[in-house]
Amino acid sequence: MNALRTIFELEANQIVLNFAHGLVFFLLGFAVLLKSKRWSDLTLAKSLRWLGVFGVLNAFGDWGSLFLPIQEEVLSAEITGVLWVLDIAVTALSYAFLLYFGCRLAADTRHDLYWLPRLVPILYGAWLLALVVAIFSGVVDPVRSPESFRPFQVMYLYGFAFAGSMIVAWALHLQQNELRSLGLDNSVPHLRWVGLSMALHAFAAGIIVPEIGVFPASIINDAWFFASTGIPARLLTGISGAIMAIFITISMEVFDEEFQRRIDEARRVRAVLDERVRIARDLHDGIIQTLYALGLGLEGVLLSLDTSKETAKEEIKSIMNSLNTAIKDVRGYIMNLKTPNEDVSLDEQIRLLVRQLQREARVPVRLRAEAIEAGIVSGEAIENILLIIREAVSNATRHAKASEIKITLVRDERAINLSVADDGVGFDPSEAPQGSAGEHLGLDNMRRRAEGIGGHLSIHAEPGHGTEVLLRLPLSPNAR
Numbered sequence: 001m002n003a004l005r006t007i008f009e010l011e012a013n014q015i016v017l018n019f020a021h022g023l024v025f026f027l028l029g030f031a032v033l034l035k036s037k038r039w040s041d042l043t044l045a046k047s048l049r050w051l052g053v054f055g056v057l058n059a060f061g062d063w064g065s066l067f068l069p070i071q072e073e074v075l076s077a078e079i080t081g082v083l084w085v086l087d088i089a090v091t092a093l094s095y096a097f098l099l100y101f102g103c104r105l106a107a108d109t110r111h112d113l114y115w116l117p118r119l120v121p122i123l124y125g126a127w128l129l130a131l132v133v134a135i136f137s138g139v140v141d142p143v144r145s146p147e148s149f150r151p152f153q154v155m156y157l158y159g160f161a162f163a164g165s166m167i168v169a170w171a172l173h174l175q176q177n178e179l180r181s182l183g184l185d186n187s188v189p190h191l192r193w194v195g196l197s198m199a200l201h202a203f204a205a206g207i208i209v210p211e212i213g214v215f216p217a218s219i220i221n222d223a224w225f226f227a228s229t230g231i232p233a234r235l236l237t238g239i240s241g242a243i244m245a246i247f248i249t250i251s252m253e254v255f256d257e258e259f260q261r262r263i264d265e266a267r268r269v270r271a272v273l274d275e276r277v278r279i280a281r282d283l284h285d286g287i288i289q290t291l292y293a294l295g296l297g298l299e300g301v302l303l304s305l306d307t308s309k310e311t312a313k314e315e316i317k318s319i320m321n322s323l324n325t326a327i328k329d330v331r332g333y334i335m336n337l338k339t340p341n342e343d344v345s346l347d348e349q350i351r352l353l354v355r356q357l358q359r360e361a362r363v364p365v366r367l368r369a370e371a372i373e374a375g376i377v378s379g380e381a382i383e384n385i386l387l388i389i390r391e392a393v394s395n396a397t398r399h400a401k402a403s404e405i406k407i408t409l410v411r412d413e414r415a416i417n418l419s420v421a422d423d424g425v426g427f428d429p430s431e432a433p434q435g436s437a438g439e440h441l442g443l444d445n446m447r448r449r450a451e452g453i454g455g456h457l458s459i460h461a462e463p464g465h466g467t468e469v470l471l472r473l474p475l476s477p478n479a480r
Contacts, residue, residue, distance in 0.1 A: 028052075077143045098161070103167060106174065172195045184258070419470050
């Protein structure tokens with residue numbers, strides 16, 4: 001004990017201790033302000049920045065009391081007195097922010113305590129007003145007797161430091177239920193250490209105060225503690241600040257975990273939205289087009305009934321086959337069992353589709369297709385190409401009033417090229433096509449499908465001169 005007392009009685013060691021004390025709290029405040037996340041939904045995040053303000057201001061107060069005695073040799077007594085007033089006001093303000101942090105955190109956790117943070121500005125304002133009155137009345141003389149500040153120093157240590165540290169420790173304890181409910185149990189032990197460091201800080205800074213002639217500071221004070229233990233109280237507050245800085249920094253990793261959860265949730269939402277768009281696109285380009293074709297077929301049956309019942313029967317059989325296909329497609333979408341077929345070549349699957357479209361479209365659909373070996377084009381690409389053809393043919397028959405549709409499939413050294421051209425009324429590509437939102441969606445769907453398989457789709461049209469849809473799908477190097 002005597003050895004410790006001898007070490008800390010040296011003025012040089014006291015200077016080092018005071019500087020290190022300020023540095024610890026500055027690092028605490030800087031780390032908290034740097035890591036504070038206002039976007040976080042955690043209750044702790046809403047008020048954490050006030051703890052950072054406490055740390056930074058407390059450090060400036062420490063360094064001010066360290067360097068002001070040095071400046072007394074070069075500055076006038078009046079200026080030095082003003083600086084002493086500013087120093088004690090800043091230090092008191094730092095502890096007021098500590099108290100505000102605890103009150104704010106408690107109020108955000110327990111809403112019935114909403115009034116608690118409002119007391120802090122009132123208390124600090126009353127303390128500051130009392131200090132100003134004492135200075136102007138001569139009770140406190142910052143020029144000749146800086147020690148006359150001690151009663152006001154003891155006041156803010158009891159009122160702000162002790163009360164603030166204990167309320168913060170209690171408010172941090174209240175955060176455990178929220179963290180556990182969110183599955184963030186790893187941060188609970190770290191917050192406990194912060195709470196324990198706050199309790200130590202309440203004892204070292206809020207109870208072991210400078211000696212004055214008023215109880216309890218007349219008995220329990222820093223001089224008594226140093227004489228009894230050989231340890232200055234500032235060493236304990238510095239240790240509490242270091243523990244606080246370490247574990248509050250570690251516990252703030254909870255924000256990183258929360259942010260990662262937000263990213264994961266955003267990805268899940270994006271996946272759901274993408275799936276909805278895909279389903280809507282598939283329904284529009286597949287089943288809806290089939291149902292529209294069935295409607296045209298039924299109109300044809302009505303005409304055939306007046307001329308040839310046999311023809312009408314054949315058309316009804318064809319419609320029933322198309323209806324069964326549509327039902328299978330619906331089941332596939334619902335059960336997610338619809339899988340592309342890669343064993344049949346692209347040109348053969350287009351031929352099968354054209355035969356069906358020829359029956360549904362009721363206008364000639366001409367096909368010129370080069371042979372494309374099976375396996376060169378993926379099943380997903382084949383499915384999207386077929387849906388692009390179906391959409392283009394549907395647009396030609398429904399909107400362009402075409403009398404003939406030509407489909408061309410050719411392959412060059414680098415890509416597969418598909419063309420769907422009609423001799424209909426055409427339109428101006430620079431303007432949205434006339435019609436419903438669903439018609440405009442069809443053109444957009446074709447472009448998205450092309451992009452989704454790595455291809456490029458372009459539409460060439462001119463009013464009165466028909467429309468041509470061009471798809472170019474680059475081949476992989478292995479397929480060339």
